Amino acid sequence: MAQPRSSSSSAAAHAAAAIGPGSRVRGRVTGDGDLTVHGRLEGEVQLRGSLFIDEGAHVEANVDADALRVGGTLEGNVSVAGDVTILSGARVRGDVRGASIALHEGGELDGRLDSEFTLPRELGGGGEGGDDNHKKPARR
8 A cells, every 4th residue: 555645845756757659858857756758868967766678669868867778779978877788689889877877788888887896806906805805996
């Protein structure tokens, strides 16, 4: 059973929006909440929420969001506080920065990756207990 919301501002913080298939939006898109793009978006995206670019959708924009999942095409630089997921069949052209970045088999990325990670011991990391286990930026 859903909990009642105490204010309209908390409802807005959890709101989701969509750009439908066949729709074309140009300009700056900002807001609190999640956005799913099924159509075409050109401009800039700033969200306090997640952006999902559906299969067949096309986004030409720089993206600043809490999380990103790409199933379609994205052309622009990405700065995400959380997880970036590039699904099989997706195409991303631009630099991508996120807390974690997952590129599924069959997904394409043409740009630079910027995320911190620990190298496994066999690739020069120190592993557990080693002093040379440093976080390194990912570079393509």
